[in-house]
Amino acid sequence: MEEIAAGPLLSLIDTPEDLRKLNKMQLQQVCNELRQFIIDCVSVHGGHFGASLGVVELSVALHYIYNTPDDQLVWDVGHQAYGHKILTGRRKVFHTNRKYGGLSGFPKRSESIYDTFGVGHSSTSISAALGMAIASKYKGENDRRHIAVIGDGAMTAGLPFEALNHAGVSGANLLVILNDNNMSIDPNVGALKEYLTDITTSHSYNKFRDDVWKMLGMLPTKDFQKLASKVEAGLKGVLSKSSNLFEALGFRYFGPVDGHNIIKLTETLKSLKDIPGPKILHIKTVKGKGYDLAEKDQTLWHAPGTFDKITGKINKKIITVPEPPKYQDVFGHTILELAQKNPAIMGITPAMPSGCSLKIMMDAMPDRAIDVGIAEQHAVTLSAGLATQGIRVFCNIYSSFMQRAYDMVIHDVAIQKLPVVFCLDRAGLVGDDGPTHHGAYDIAFMRCIPNLVVSAPMNEAELRNLMYTAQLDETKVPFVIRYPRGQGVMPEWRTPMQKIEIGTGRKICDGQEIAILTIGHPGNFAVAACKELAMEDIYPAHYDLRFVKPLDEAMMHEIAQRYNKIITVEDGTVVGGMGSAVLEFLSQHDYAPEVKMLGIPDSLVEHGKPEELHRECGYDARGIAEAVRELTGVKEMAL
Ligand SMILES: Cc1ncc(C[n+]2csc(CCOP(=O)(O)OP(=O)(O)O)c2C)c(N)n1
Numbered sequence: 001m002e003e004i005a006a007g008p009l010l011s012l013i014d015t016p017e018d019l020r021k022l023n024k025m026q027l028q029q030v031c032n033e034l035r036q037f038i039i040d041c042v043s044v045h046g047g048h049f050g051a052s053l054g055v056v057e058l059s060v061a062l063h064y065i066y067n068t069p070d071d072q073l074v075w076d077v078g079h080q081a082y083g084h085k086i087l088t089g090r091r092k093v094f095h096t097n098r099k100y101g102g103l104s105g106f107p108k109r110s111e112s113i114y115d116t117f118g119v120g121h122s123s124t125s126i127s128a129a130l131g132m133a134i135a136s137k138y139k140g141e142n143d144r145r146h147i148a149v150i151g152d153g154a155m156t157a158g159l160p161f162e163a164l165n166h167a168g169v170s171g172a173n174l175l176v177i178l179n180d181n182n183m184s185i186d187p188n189v190g191a192l193k194e195y196l197t198d199i200t201t202s203h204s205y206n207k208f209r210d211d212v213w214k215m216l217g218m219l220p221t222k223d224f225q226k227l228a229s230k231v232e233a234g235l236k237g238v239l240s241k242s243s244n245l246f247e248a249l250g251f252r253y254f255g256p257v258d259g260h261n262i263i264k265l266t267e268t269l270k271s272l273k274d275i276p277g278p279k280i281l282h283i284k285t286v287k288g289k290g291y292d293l294a295e296k297d298q299t300l301w302h303a304p305g306t307f308d309k310i311t312g313k314i315n316k317k318i319i320t321v322p323e324p325p326k327y328q329d330v331f332g333h334t335i336l337e338l339a340q341k342n343p344a345i346m347g348i349t350p351a352m353p354s355g356c357s358l359k360i361m362m363d364a365m366p367d368r369a370i371d372v373g374i375a376e377q378h379a380v381t382l383s384a385g386l387a388t389q390g391i392r393v394f395c396n397i398y399s400s401f402m403q404r405a406y407d408m409v410i411h412d413v414a415i416q417k418l419p420v421v422f423c424l425d426r427a428g429l430v431g432d433d434g435p436t437h438h439g440a441y442d443i444a445f446m447r448c449i450p451n452l453v454v455s456a457p458m459n460e461a462e463l464r465n466l467m468y469t470a471q472l473d474e475t476k477v478p479f480v481i482r483y484p485r486g487q488g489v490m491p492e493w494r495t496p497m498q499k500i501e502i503g504t505g506r507k508i509c510d511g512q513e514i515a516i517l518t519i520g521h522p523g524n525f526a527v528a529a530c531k532e533l534a535m536e537d538i539y540p541a542h543y544d545l546r547f548v549k550p551l552d553e554a555m556m557h558e559i560a561q562r563y564n565k566i567i568t569v570e571d572g573t574v575v576g577g578m579g580s581a582v583l584e585f586l587s588q589h590d591y592a593p594e595v596k597m598l599g600i601p602d603s604l605v606e607h608g609k610p611e612e613l614h615r616e617c618g619y620d621a622r623g624i625a626e627a628v629r630e631l632t633g634v635k636e637m638a639l
């Protein structure tokens with residue numbers, strides 16, 4: 001892998017100190033070179049694209065005006081922080097971004113002193129920066145500034161409002177920069193989005209109050225500042241159509257400012273630098289700025305994969321034979337198919353309609369499929385509310401984002417035994433996004449909740465059957481179906497749907513001495529391992545459990561009585577996961593076979609291609625075959 005070449009000014013910038021040595025008139029060139037560098041790198045190596053292009057000017061301005069890393073900068077989500085990474089000492093290794101052993105795609109504390117807070121999941125920045133600001137205040141670090149950069153999409157979650165509510169009375173020296181590009185991954189949704197448009201267009205008020213703050217906000221004494229506040233409040237009553245939401249929460253609101261005007265941006269940040277207390281700067285930007293195609297189709301170019309930077313052609317696998325579909329698309333088409341027959345079905349997604357393919361149903365049935373914004377907690381409780389009224393909701397949430405809504409699953413769904421179907425997409429190791437996004441824990445955290453059914457399909461047909469089963473009248477229970485990122489295994493996947501008896505597994509093959517127990521798609525790794533082992537005359541049995549809860553007790557008794565060695569395989573943590581469920585069963589029934597558990601270990605698995613990570617964790621086909629050989633003693637005999 002080769003280092004990406006940088007333009008003449010950018011090549012001089014190894015740290016923000018170097019950037020700060022430049023004069024203001026050179027900043028536009030730095031922005032141009034930085035933007036080009038991101039295009040050059042992402043086109044070849046992949047990664048998030050549009051969001052970083054949109055904050056090139058902001059990234060340069062922040063590091064130019066603020067004394068980073070002493071002043072603390074917190075990026076929300078972090079998918080937009082490529083410019084920040086490149087300006088803060090990582091330019092020469094940026095081509096390793098998201099690669100196995102390389103840079104993380106998100107800010108990460110262990111990677112750089114400029115990464116003040118680890119991110120990946122959205123909407124944490126204001127709370128984190130407020131924590132830093134309160135700590136600074138307590139420690140008497142009066143000159144230290146704290147800045148949270150949050151997008152309009154991330155603002156749709158509940159957490160930023162909890163933080164604003166607190167910050168507004170904290171007196172903490174905090175600047176929130178609201179990067180408003182009117183987009184989430186898909187077009188942003190909700191009333192707040194409308195509100196941001198409203199205040200953007202209420203230009204006269206905003207311009208006037210900007211000027212007033214410039215004149216009055218920096219007055220030396222507290223009394224003068226109080227006076228400034230009073231003057232401003234009076235002006236607001238006269239000039240603003242409705243009072244400003246952020247002001248009502250105790251923030252001073254500035255903007256909207258053109259986030260691509262580097263000079264204006266640096267001037268604005270400079271003037272805000274010495275205004276104490278909680279402030280919000282609303283900037284308007286364009287996601288994908290500077291790369292025409294990315295500006296035009298912002299969802300596609302959120303993370304387009306690799307592409308030809310000249311033509312804009314996105315590189316796709318050349319397909320010669322029919323390919324299996326992505327699991328997300330099986331979900332998307334199947335929910336629509338089910339909804340066409342069952343009028344009680346509705347679909348909910350918190351901000352991932354393209355990612356989970358609920359978009360297929362949203363386009364066909366807009367009143368029955370809803371994107372609620374980045375609001376996982378709301379998505380779950382909303383689903384519970386709908387379920388009380390007889391609606392059969394499929395609430396699709398990425399496994400790792402579901403961590404946000406755990407209490408809602410227990411309190412609002414499970415305790416009331418409401419029949420919500422949770423489709424947990426991206427369950428298991430997701431790959432390039434790394435530990436913040438791996439769906440590692442859902443089996444463990446779901447299976448300990450009473451009343452839940454917890455299942456995972458081994459292939460597309462099984463996913464369809466589980467979805468079909470979950471919405472039947474006779475299945476009125478909370479029902480979890482987890483499946484991985486990426487493709488399945490069946491090119492011909494539109495199979496007729498049939499009911500699966502809840503709590504029943506399947507025997508894939510009989511065998512001798514050892515049984516491999518799998519849940520979900522690693523069942524296919526086990527099939528491949530069995531094939532490999534057959535060539536060595538080793539014949540383990542293979543069972544696909546299908547349900548972790550309830551376990552197929554009859555099948556488990558059969559396994560425990562016939563095999564004295566068991567290997568469990570799951571694309572989830574081994575701590576409390578499916579293997580643990582098997583061990584609990586064996587112990588409760590006084591069976592004592594030798595058990596080896598394969599899965600995600602009790603440590604963080606970093607980013608890389610899923611195959612690399614499965615290999616690292618030892619539960620790919622090779623790892624399973626090795627485990628079988630080990631248990632049969634073949635390895636030892638060979639030695
Ligand atoms: C809790 C959580 N839910 C969903 C996501 C997926 N996600 C990542 S970026 C993003 C859109 C964020 O929009 P915004 O904050 O406006 O940033 P932009 O991409 O527009 O710059 C979403 C939905 C996430 N990272 N975390």
Ligand SMILES: CC(=O)[C@@H](O)[C@H](O)COP(=O)(O)O
Nearest residue numbers: 077079120303355426433485
């Ligand atoms: C930053 C973020 O959270 C999303 O952009 C995420 O990377 C999407 O993941 P998928 O590519 O699996 O949809």
Ligand SMILES: [Mg+2]
Nearest residue numbers: 151152153183
């Ligand atoms: Mg946005």
